[in-house]
Amino acid sequence: YNIEEVTEQKVKTAFFMIGQSKIELLESTDPDGPIGKFIEKKGEGIHHLAFAVKGIENQLEELSENGVQLIDHQPRKGAEGLDIAFLHPKATHGVLIELCEKKA
Structure with a gap:
């Protein structure tokens, strides 16, 4: 689409x-x-999994406070105008995780 x-x-x-x-x-x-x-x-394959969240800044702060290693400590702009941030694969058993939030 x-x-x-x-x-x-x-x-x-x-x-x-x-x-x-x-x-x-x-x-x-x-x-x-x-x-x-x-x-x-x-090589080619699955790069990451993304999850829609509300309050991405708060989610990142809470994850950091709980010892989750982050790639992005602040959201950045991604495709479709979403705010995005990535968690480090070392903190998620080797899977790159993206948090996404659609801002109003």
């Missing part, structure tokens, strides 16, 4: 809705970007 380029992340995204779940496909636009580096190191 949507294709967009996120220049800050050096990625092109394509979104599909499957029932209530959203699938996002990523294409690197630069081999030195985060997705390009991931594919070079690990």
